[in-house]
Amino acid sequence: MQRQVCFLFLALGGWLGAGLWSDVKAQDPHFSQFFASPLYLNPALTGTCDDGRFLFNYRTQWANLPGEFVTTTVSYDHPFPKKQSNLGAMAMLDRAGSAGVQSASFAATYAYNLILADNLALRFGGLVGYNNRSLNYLQLVFGDQLTPFGVSNNPTQEIGIENLNVHFLDIGFGTVLHSDKFWAGVSVRHLNQPTYSFGAANERLPMHIGIQGGYKFTLNSINLLGNGNGFPEPASIHPAFNFAMQGNFKRLD
Template identity: 40%
Template sequence: MLRISFIFLIIAALLTTNKVLAQDPQFSQYYSAPLYLNPALAGITQQGRAGINYRNQWPSIAANFETFSVYVDNNFDEKNSSVGLLFVNDKEGLVGLQSNEIALQYAYQVNVNYKWVFRPAFQVSYTSRNVNFNKLVFGDQLDSNGNTGNPSAEQFNTDWKVNYFDIGLGGVVYSARAWIGVSMHHIREPNQSFLGESSPLPQKLSIHGGYLIPLNTGYSKGETASGARRNISPTFNYRAQGEFNQLDLGMYFTWDPIIFGLWYRGIPIKSPEGGGSNNESLIFMFGVTQKKFTIGYSFDYTLSNLGIQSGGAHEVSLIYSFKWGDPRKPSRSVRELKCPLPMIF
């Protein structure tokens, strides 16, 4: 009975407490998940692109989180427009909470002048959430030796799911060296309760940016005679959602075909509830670019009280670039100002 009570206590907390469900999944390689970060980044490479992201957070404990996303986007020169399609699946390991989101994005490109470009964008999305009751173990499935594996005779309502539409907005401004973007998701603050109560999903704000510092190669700043990139890119990503906020601060080091990254996640000047430290993790990233493919791996070393015994977080990204249209026509990124964001080409 104690175990049953504990299980249902966890379910009740997950299904009815805004604080637990108020945080969207996150990717440490945020510029390798561009459409998830900001709809204005759809088509920003001025050609076609497809990508996959996978994250496993706290794999050493039962309450781990797995997030998978896949996306495709393309730019249409003649229309100054880009479209993107994004799918995200997120699963919580302990009681099988799962969400599936599909989003359609549109971005419009405005050349402010020969030095700056502005891209406003919006997205519409549909999300379905449910609970997997097969993850639960009840008292009649236990004996003195542990779990019998037999089905439970417990009667309960397994139809716990919620579906909703949502809206997001975004924008990015960039020059040849600098960029800054803002995105706002969950503008409708849809009701996410499984029990018919009021549990609005808080709006999520992200402010992100960076600066490209080209290195001297003896041929041209930031580039070798063969076109290989050589640069450092300090970046940041600040997120706020409900009572939660966080900051990623670090940099990419690009030495084609190799890319390294190092970030700190946390807000050390802010004390969390109950005291202690607000240092969350150090993030180490390694990537390789080969022709049209870029693959990256990162590891989050946990600094919080949860500790490294949680297993940290592992993340893998894969990006493929392609040209859709007249192959004889050079891409817009060759003819016009190119966005300096790393890990997206």
């Protein structure tokens, strides 16, 4: 098998997109080009490249307004085919709004590849991560700071919020069934539903459930320059979908 190092740099002008919800709670950052962040999409996709793979993703939302939403992820994964095992690591930084809400996380991923037939395999993946969520209280504006002339520089008399730094462990799981023609997977993040809220509240992070899949359509009438071994390779298209649910929020890409 030809060895290759997959390197991908993506500058995504992403957006959270429209969803259906009645009770808005915390939701994970979402990349509209979900296939460009495989470890974040499903830990079972760890090590699906021929060799080491480094990925960088950047998403910004409402960039022309103060306090835009910015999400950055960096990941690296590597397959170990002799042991049917794959290891990966991912870091994410998410900044939301002008109040200084920031989430930072680091996760390790593992995937095992179970061969079912000559052209069929089932992958199982897991994720264990550490998360920190913080809030800059000084950037908040309260009612007693508003005047007819704008926002006053005087400090607020409101009672301050305690516990402005929240730390929690995150656990995820995923599985993918694939061949050289199709792939289908299910992933679950926040299996332990950790507490993520500031102050005395005890809000738990809802589980994030994803269903993904794709199919390879070969265009026999069109040939590319070659497959690296001197033989022509038919062109193909790879449509894919991602359906995500978290709390009452649902989205389909």
